[in-house]
Amino acid sequence: MIRFFICFFMIWSMFLSPTMAEAASLDNSVAGKAEVKGIRVHVNGDKVRIVVDTTGEVGYETIVLSNPTRVVVNLSEAWLSPNVARATDIDSRFAKKIRVGQFDKNTVRIVVETSVGKNNYDVFSLTGGASPYRVVLDFGNLEKGSSGAKIKLPVQEPAATEPATAASSIPEEEADMGTLGEEPVYTPGLSGKKITIDPGHGGEDSGAIGPTGVTEKSITLRISKELQRILEAAGAKVFMTRTTDTEVSSKHTAANDIEELQARCDVANNSKSDVFVCIHMDSFSSGEAKGTSTYYYVKGTVASKRLADTVRTGILAQLGTDDRGTRSCNFYVLKHTNMPATLAEVAFVSNAGEEKFLNSDLGIKKAALGIFNGIKGFFDS
16 A cells, blocks of 8 residues: 555656646746736727836837738737736727737737838837836827827928927918029920829828728829829829839838938939929828818929919819818928929828728829829919
């Protein structure tokens, strides 16, 4: 009997030992590391905020994956609490799902399925408060105008004291019409004219996102390709900064904002185009905002302002949108192109009605025809 109990104990010990070893290994793996103890999600009309609560400071790196678009955040020197849900669905047009897991013994990986571009997400850390250590992931229309309200703006040329990616409006009253250059002389008609069309955003940069998830980059590309078709049918030679959903810079996602915008300017300047037309969709935090506006460089030529005027009136005639006027600006792509240039905010993608219409085949055709008529009117007047 004694021999039986000795054998039983030896066999039991053999099964127990790995379990004890695993426990010791687990203790060693979490020693000195921060625990990821919870993930909170807040959703509103402007953005999705994901807050990762940890028990200590963690390092983090961000990776963007495509097809489908996912933002991956790796938290270093961290371990994942077994109480944290491994997958969470999100009811938002900015993000659809979060997945989290222990990627390796030192890294917790968070994957967010999202449709926003590189200018519309942010990852940062916070300390203090009820939960003293947090990593925050924001997704949505994050850029701000000078009023402090969330609004999508093309990148403006920075002042000397501003960071390179600053985007602040120039008040209308600062427009100095006396500095505009002389009007170039053109022959009437579109035949033989060289025109650069710049579909705003592209690739990882989605631009603004509408109430149902329609992206600005998709609408601007569709309008631009239809505009290219009808311009070429009229005898113009068209140069497109992009014809697919991609960045323009040869650096692609590694390019900073200025490098990406300069690549668009280079297409127009290197082709010695007669005019440059940049196509965007507007966006505002309130879904009530609507209408059409065009821009010209504040110290550009009279021809640039005239091009902005004719394009705006062409769009208005086709779409019947509210007239928000022709405005001066300091947008990079209008300052650094060597020919009359305008940027058109065709309509508001953040407005449900304008988003729906501009995402339709009829809306695309009418917007393109409006810009076409504006360009034609510029040369004919």
